[in-house]
Structures are given as C-alpha cells and as structure tokens.
Amino acid sequence: MNRRGEQRASRRPGTDDVRRLLVGSPPIYTRRQVAETAGISRDLAARIWRALGFATLPDDAVAYTEADLSALRRIRHLLDAGLLDERTVIRMTRALGRTTGRLAQWQAEIMIESVLDRGGGDVAGVMDTVRRLLPDFEEMLLHVWRSQLTAAAGRLMSLTELGQDVGPTRLMLAVGFADLVAFTRVTRELDEPALADLVEGFEALASDVVAAHGGRLVKTLGDEVLFTAGEPRAAALIALDLVDELKAGEEGPDVRIGLAYGPVTPVMGDVFGTTVNLAARLTAIARPGTIVADGEMAEVLGGVSDFDLVKLRRRPARGLGVVQPYVLRRPGRER
Incomplete structure (x- = not known):
C-alpha cells in the first residue's frame, strides 16, 4: 500500500464520512434552492426542517441533499392532491422527527457500546459494523413500523367493538402508572453502570409485560412507566405481573402502581386528562409492592374471579378531591 493509501486507512472517520x-x-x-426546486415555500420548508428536530440554518447554508429534495417533492404532491393540508404535514413530520430522533440516539448508543465491548475499539470499527448492518436494519425498520401501525389500528378497532366512538379527543381507557420505590435513594447507592442497568431492566420488563397483555407502553421516565389498555382486566393483569416479575428475585426492586379507568385525551402519542392524573395520584397512595385502583376499575373488576379488591378509606387526592381507592391483588394473596 502506498503512503496515500496508508493515510486513508489510518485517518479517523469524520462527520462527512458518517454522512x-x-x-x-x-x-x-x-434552503431557498431546495424549496424552489421542490415547488414549496421557503417558510414551509423551514417549518418542516424544524419539525423534524433539526437546527435552523442560515438561508445561504448548503445543507440539503438530493434525498431532502425528493422528500419535499413528495410532500408537495400530497398537498397538491389534497391528501394532506399543511397543518397535518407539520404534525406528521413532528411525530416522525421526535420518534426517529429518539430511535436513532438509542440505536447509536447500543451499537457503539456493543462494538466496543467486542473489541471493535474505534470509530472505524463502529462504522464498518453499521455499513454491514444498515440494509437489514432499514428493511426491518419499515416492517416494524407497518406492524406497529397495524397494532395501533387494531387497538382503535377493538374500542369501536366495545361501543366507543373513536374520535381524536376522547377515548375510554384503563391507565396505569408504575413507579419504582425509593429510586432517589437507590441512585445514590449505585454507580452509573449499575444505575443504567436498573433503568434499562425496568423499562425492558415493563415493555414486555405490557405488550404480552395487549396494552401500550405510552412513555417511560427512568423510574416511572405509563401504560394504557382498552379493557380494565388487561390493565389489572399488567399491574399484577409487573409487581410479581420485579420481585421474582429476592433483591428485585419494589414497585407501586396506580390504576384508573375513564376518558382520556390522546395527543402526540401521549394521553392526558383526569383519568391519567388520577392514576398518578393513586400511585402516590400505594404502598411498596401494591396496586391501588380507582372506583371505576373496581366496579368493572369486582365480579371477576381473577382479582381481589380491598376497599380502603376514602382520602383526598391532590387536585381531584376525595377519592375511593381499592387495593388490587390476586385471589387468596395477603399483603
């Protein structure tokens, strides 16, 4: 190999190589050129760029590729055909940007850690692995997205079968909050790798349990997870399995869970409303290793043999007045 080839082989890959x-x-x-060539306004091009999560660049910055131009042309065709309006385009774009942004960050962290653990050792090793995996990852991403879209549509269809009007502002759902007990204290006792393992393990377990019962993991925040289910029974089984699975080992952490059933407002993949707030307040009422449900959940589950419900004294819940909580547990189990 000549000297120039040796220099290329030894040069550390940079941003341009990654691109x-x-x-x-x-x-x-x-931005002006790509907008004019695509046939859309510069303002709309800038709004799409921001919605995707990318920084605003000067008008004269050369920052857009042929792929960006192709994407903007597709958007223009959708607008011209009347399939989408500008507001919907921005909302869909923001959903795409936020979701793929987190996905990309998460996958990049996993890949770098995996390659370094296997002795890949440097950026060049990571890039070589990515180069070989990229075609399969790209195909898998499309397949999983279609499958998730199918699952989301199925959940909405199941609600219509229960007699609900599936609109954009109101759904009847069972909502659950699960909160790791004494997480603040635990963070002081664990080193950073052990803390990362705890958080990732909790989120992975919660994701598996929620999926197993047909629910949806709405979001996670370190020591907390928020999930929903179309039926109270599914939400109750999720909560019971979470408590049991986390304590499968003697050293497993305790969790407390609040469950509520009622109308929620879906926005940007999240859920809001009094029912969500009530589930969070019930989590604060629950003792370690217990599940506390609201009156609506208790009424639906009261005649189901899979569950025992123990009525607690009424108590105030911040911002919601006085509520009637119930402890939910498996039949015959004392706590």
Whole structure:
C-alpha cells in the first residue's frame, strides 16, 4: 500500500464520512434552492426542517441533499392532491422527527457500546459494523413500523367493538402508572453502570409485560412507566405481573402502581386528562409492592374471579378531591 493509501486507512472517520455512509449524497442545496426546486415555500420548508428536530440554518447554508429534495417533492404532491393540508404535514413530520430522533440516539448508543465491548475499539470499527448492518436494519425498520401501525389500528378497532366512538379527543381507557420505590435513594447507592442497568431492566420488563397483555407502553421516565389498555382486566393483569416479575428475585426492586379507568385525551402519542392524573395520584397512595385502583376499575373488576379488591378509606387526592381507592391483588394473596 502506498503512503496515500496508508493515510486513508489510518485517518479517523469524520462527520462527512458518517454522512456519506448513512445518507449517501452530499449537501448541494441551500434552503431557498431546495424549496424552489421542490415547488414549496421557503417558510414551509423551514417549518418542516424544524419539525423534524433539526437546527435552523442560515438561508445561504448548503445543507440539503438530493434525498431532502425528493422528500419535499413528495410532500408537495400530497398537498397538491389534497391528501394532506399543511397543518397535518407539520404534525406528521413532528411525530416522525421526535420518534426517529429518539430511535436513532438509542440505536447509536447500543451499537457503539456493543462494538466496543467486542473489541471493535474505534470509530472505524463502529462504522464498518453499521455499513454491514444498515440494509437489514432499514428493511426491518419499515416492517416494524407497518406492524406497529397495524397494532395501533387494531387497538382503535377493538374500542369501536366495545361501543366507543373513536374520535381524536376522547377515548375510554384503563391507565396505569408504575413507579419504582425509593429510586432517589437507590441512585445514590449505585454507580452509573449499575444505575443504567436498573433503568434499562425496568423499562425492558415493563415493555414486555405490557405488550404480552395487549396494552401500550405510552412513555417511560427512568423510574416511572405509563401504560394504557382498552379493557380494565388487561390493565389489572399488567399491574399484577409487573409487581410479581420485579420481585421474582429476592433483591428485585419494589414497585407501586396506580390504576384508573375513564376518558382520556390522546395527543402526540401521549394521553392526558383526569383519568391519567388520577392514576398518578393513586400511585402516590400505594404502598411498596401494591396496586391501588380507582372506583371505576373496581366496579368493572369486582365480579371477576381473577382479582381481589380491598376497599380502603376514602382520602383526598391532590387536585381531584376525595377519592375511593381499592387495593388490587390476586385471589387468596395477603399483603
């Protein structure tokens, strides 16, 4: 190998190398140029760019590729055909940007850790692994997205079968909050790798349990998870399994869970409303290792043999007045 080849082989890959690997074509357009060529306004192009989660660049910055131009042309065709309006385009774009942004960050962290653990050792090793995996990952991403879209549609269809009007502002759902006990104290006792393992293990377990019963994991926040289910029975089984699975080992952490059933407002993949707030307040009432449900959940589950419900004294819940809580547990189990 000549000296120039040796220099190329030993040079540390940079941002341009990453762009070429993942995107392909280099940036050749300014915002004005890409907008005019695609046939949309510069303002809309800028709003789409921001909605995707990318920084606003000067008008004369060469930052857009042929792939960006192709995407904007697709958007223009959707607008011209009347399939979407500008507001819907921005909302869909923001959903895409936020979701894929977290996905990309998460996958990048996993890949770097995995390659380094196997002795890949440097950026070049990571990029070589990504180069080999990228085609399969890209195909898998499309398949999983279609499958998740099918699952989301199925959940909405199941609600219509229960007699609900599935609209954009109100759904009847069972909502659950699960909260790791004494998480603040635990964070002081664990080193950073052990804390990361605890959080990832909790989220992974919660995700598996929620999925197993046909629920949806709405979001996670370190020591907390929020999930929903179309039927109270499914939410109750999720909560019971979470408590049991986390304590499968003697050293497993305790969790407390609040459950509520009622109308919720779905927004941007999240859920809001009094029912969600009530589930959170009931979590604060619950003792370690217990599940506390509201009156609506208790009424639906009261005649089901899979569950025991123990009525507690009425108590105030911040911002919601006085509530009637119930402890939910498996039949015959004392706590």
